[in-house]
Amino acid sequence: MDTKQKILDEALTLFSEKGYANVFVADIADRVGIKAPSLYKHYKNKRAIFDAIIEKMNENFAMQAKSLNINGSDAAADSGIYEKMSEDSLLKLGREMFLYFLHDDYNSRFRKMLTIEQFNNKELADIYTKLYVDDPLSYQGMLLGMITSSGMLHTDNVEIMTLHFYSPIYYLLTICDRDPAREKWALKTLDEHIRQFNKLYGRSNK
Amino acid sequence: MDTKQKILDEALTLFSEKGYANVFVADIADRVGIKAPSLYKHYKNKRAIFDAIIEKMNENFAMQAKSLNINGSDAAADSGIYEKMSEDSLLKLGREMFLYFLHDDYNSRFRKMLTIEQFNNKELADIYTKLYVDDPLSYQGMLLGMITSSGMLHTDNVEIMTLHFYSPIYYLLTICDRDPAREKWALKTLDEHIRQFNKLYGRSNK
DNA sequence: CATATAGGCTAATTCGAATTAGCCAGATTA
DNA sequence: TAATCTGGCTAATTCGAATTAGCCTATATG
Numbered sequence: 001m002d003t004k005q006k007i008l009d010e011a012l013t014l015f016s017e018k019g020y021a022n023v024f025v026a027d028i029a030d031r032v033g034i035k036a037p038s039l040y041k042h043y044k045n046k047r048a049i050f051d052a053i054i055e056k057m058n059e060n061f062a063m064q065a066k067s068l069n070i071n072g073s074d075a076a077a078d079s080g081i082y083e084k085m086s087e088d089s090l091l092k093l094g095r096e097m098f099l100y101f102l103h104d105d106y107n108s109r110f111r112k113m114l115t116i117e118q119f120n121n122k123e124l125a126d127i128y129t130k131l132y133v134d135d136p137l138s139y140q141g142m143l144l145g146m147i148t149s150s151g152m153l154h155t156d157n158v159e160i161m162t163l164h165f166y167s168p169i170y171y172l173l174t175i176c177d178r179d180p181a182r183e184k185w186a187l188k189t190l191d192e193h194i195r196q197f198n199k200l201y202g203r204s205n206k
Numbered sequence: 207m208d209t210k211q212k213i214l215d216e217a218l219t220l221f222s223e224k225g226y227a228n229v230f231v232a233d234i235a236d237r238v239g240i241k242a243p244s245l246y247k248h249y250k251n252k253r254a255i256f257d258a259i260i261e262k263m264n265e266n267f268a269m270q271a272k273s274l275n276i277n278g279s280d281a282a283a284d285s286g287i288y289e290k291m292s293e294d295s296l297l298k299l300g301r302e303m304f305l306y307f308l309h310d311d312y313n314s315r316f317r318k319m320l321t322i323e324q325f326n327n328k329e330l331a332d333i334y335t336k337l338y339v340d341d342p343l344s345y346q347g348m349l350l351g352m353i354t355s356s357g358m359l360h361t362d363n364v365e366i367m368t369l370h371f372y373s374p375i376y377y378l379l380t381i382c383d384r385d386p387a388r389e390k391w392a393l394k395t396l397d398e399h400i401r402q403f404n405k406l407y408g409r410s411n412k
Numbered sequence: 413c414a415t416a417t418a419g420g421c422t423a424a425t426t427c428g429a430a431t432t433a434g435c436c437a438g439a440t441t442a
Numbered sequence: 443t444a445a446t447c448t449g450g451c452t453a454a455t456t457c458g459a460a461t462t463a464g465c466c467t468a469t470a471t472g
Contacts, residue, residue: 003449018326021227025430034450040431041449112325118384119318120224125384133381160402163374163395171373175339178324178331189369196366200406209419232459240420246461247419 004042006032011049016112020050054123057110061130087198094194095187098169102176102183112177123164136149136166152181153201161201210248212238217255222318226256260329262314289399293404300400301393304375308382308389318383342372360408367407374399376381 001007010031014023025046029036043049101107114128141162147153148161155161172186172193207215216237220229231252232242248257307313320334347368353359354367361367377400378392 016325019225019322020226021225024428035452036429037431037452038450046430050221086418114323116225119222119322120228129381129385155402157398157402160398163377163399164370164406166404167256167374167377168369170377171369175335179335189366191368192363193369196361196363196370200370201350230458241422242459243422243461243463244420252460 001138003032003034006052007042007049009038012053012106012109012113015050015053016109016116019116046069047148053110053113054127057127061127075147076119087195090198091191091194094169095190098187104174108177111136115177132170136170137162155201164200165194165197209238209240213245213248214253218259218312218315219310221256221259222315222322225319259316259319260313261410263333266312268335277406293401296404297397297400300375301396304379304393304396308379314383321380321383338376342376346372370406370410371400371403 007028011028013022014027014031024036025039026036028049029039032039039049043052101111111132114124114131118125118128137159141158143159144153144162144165148155148158153161169190172190176183177188213234213262217234220233220237230242231245235242235245235253238245245255249258307317307330317338320330320337324334343365347364348369350359350368351364354361354364359367375396378396380407382392
């Protein structure tokens with residue numbers, strides 16, 4: 001990784017731990033292995049580093065959105081994939097998704113930074129809402145809707161069903177962010193949540 | 207309200223909007239209507255103001271815990287109160303609780319401050335977890351457990367049932383904190399959530 | 413009464429952290 | 443090969459924000 005990239009990386013780590021205002025340019029430089037003034041050969045100032053992180057994230061969105069749409073269309077086309085999902089594979093899916101978001105370095109650090117800066121920065125608040133509210137509710141809503149159409153789950157309100165599936169997962173995620181020692185408990189709870197969800201919404205187990 | 211108190215009040219407002227590091231002593235003083243140096247007649251330094259806010263919050267806990275315990279014991283004694291709860295009154299309870307936490311000045315500001323500072327300050331992380339994880343899950347778990355014993359709701363896992371009741375409420379709360387424009391949607395969603403919860407867990411409507 | 417004390421103010425002071433100036437070595441290129 | 447560019451460094455510089463000094467008035471207290 002070149003220096004310019006490493007600066008973003010280390011800055012994100014620090015911002016996610018302490019918040020923008022509590023990080024000194026010298027801290028970032030230290031972790032990169034250079035002196036503070038050298039940072040200015042790569043970025044105009046501290047704020048430009050922050051902005052670059054956000055811009056890069058926005059690029060990531062664009063890419064992700066594109067691939068999601070493709071998946072989405074594919075999925076809509078042959079929704080059979082989801083219809084055949086057993087309880088076990090739903091469990092596995094839920095757990096993998098949870099662990100990915102919890103531990104993936106980039107997601108985890110960026111989420112914490114969003115959490116810390118959300119009330120200070122409207123743009124970040126919007127990104128947060130998109131990432132952790134609008135996108136998952138619409139994407140998972142689509143999936144659950146298809147599974148419902150296929151008769152595996154039953155509800156007259158897919159939005160609320162999606163909320164019931166997703167909000168416990170989100171809640172457990174934020175708990176682990178705050179206190180990693182609870183991860184084991186969270187994983188157990190996650191399993192029980194999905195099983196119970198299945199039971200409540202009448203999935204016939206295969 | 208005397209000056210010493212007003213300082214805490216205005217400081218909490220600012221900390222909850224911008225986070226500790228982004229608030230200047232002069233900002234606080236301004237809002238109180240005095241000059242920055244005068245603050246030091248009341249508090250040793252900026253950090254002492256922050257600490258005083260937390261200390262006061264801890265006192266509030268103690269009081270709240272005491273009254274909760276009393277209610278708890280009473281409730282356990284004559285759990286009939288909860289057994290007689292209709293769907294409508296559960297709805298009302300849920301909505302009032304939600305709106306109280308969302309709008310109550312002290313709760314709302316303190317929650318935002320906790321959110322912003324949680325990764326920077328272990329003590330605040332612990333308070334957050336207590337306030338928004340351990341306490342509600344145990345208290346609401348107790349209530350739902352009693353309602354279940356009375357046969358109004360059915361489950362073999364009260365913990366997960368409690369998670370299913372509470373986590374959507376928590377999620378909606380954090381959404382509104384971030385984007386108050388979503389409050390109307392959140393209230394509607396909250397209603398639908400509780401109705402669906404009732405249906406799923408088999409409350410017989412009266 | 414006279415004297416503390418509380419709580420406000422203005423004018424320093426301090427100090428830490430961002431940024432700039434200016435130098436230099438090694439790589440790149442005309 | 444000579445000129446330029448890149449990216450690093452040390453040593454200023456700047457500047458903003460916390461804190462202190464020292465004064466003043468009103469109110470409470472011996």
